[in-house]
């Protein structure tokens with residue numbers, strides 16, 4: 001459905017994207033992860049045909065997105081990282097404008113999306129908060145029921161309740177066979193929706209992974225507080241990977257094998273357990289290390 005092949009764009013200062021290649025199958029939700037400045041938006045602009053690649057190409061449903069501009073737009077819904085709204089528009093006039101570009105959309109679908117995302121489309125866009133503008137952009141990307149939806153950091157600015165509504169929308173569309181590509185800084189957002197994810201750093205794809213494989217390498221840090229020092233000492237000798245300890249508290253690093261941790265922990269009297277999840281940056285670094293070793 002979507003093929004990105006060796007796309008390269010070099011900006012001054014040796015920044016840019018280099019030989020970016022991946023494919024997204026029909027009905028797949030594909031995550032595009034990377035830190036600030038990694039090249040996510042640049043790749044997405046090439047996918048949308050807004051930038052001419054110095055090398056390589058992008059195809060959506062067989063159309064070359066640079067050469068066949070205009071011919072694939074109806075197939076695609078797009079949420080840019082930052083939406084440029086025209087002066088003086090309300091949410092309604094923007095969505096009317098976007099509907100006309102799409103050749104008309106179902107008014108019921110549009111109204112349903114606005115209701116679920118909970119905003120007043122009559123509000124002038126210049127008076128809207130970042131989150132409200134983001135909601136208008138999401139409606140514009142979804143309302144014409146496109147086959148492919150491309151979203152550049154879709155949940156930035158959305159509160160947790162609206163993030164949940166957004167994830168539900170994605171999963172519903174996925175069930176209907178819609179193909180998604182979405183960029184994010186947030187591993188947790190990607191893991192709730194995506195089948196596979198590419199990780200980009202310094203303009204290069206460093207890994208394309210099944211999301212379950214990423215979850216398996218994601219380390220969890222369990223902070224266990226024991227009732228007494230003797231239990232703590234016995235637990236320290238259990239052979240688990242101890243990150244640190246202090247007083248009656250031990251931090252254990254667990255990667256994948258939760259059974260072993262729970263079996264060991266169940267032998268002692270525990271006052272409390274807190275959980276810290278390894279952040280995305282650390283997972284990236286793990287990948288670097290692993291790829292280096294392989």
Ligand SMILES: Nc1ncnc2c1ncn2[C@@H]1O[C@H](COP(=O)(O)OP(=O)(O)OP(=O)(O)O)[C@@H](O)[C@H]1O
Pocket residue numbers: 011012015016034035036037038039040041042043081
């Ligand atoms: N038009 C441009 N001219 C020059 N440099 C650019 C241009 N667009 C992007 N860059 C540079 O290319 C690199 C990749 O930028 P890009 O916006 O694609 O990153 P990103 O992964 O989307 O980051 P963020 O998460 O911060 O949005 C950055 O170093 C950026 O400064």
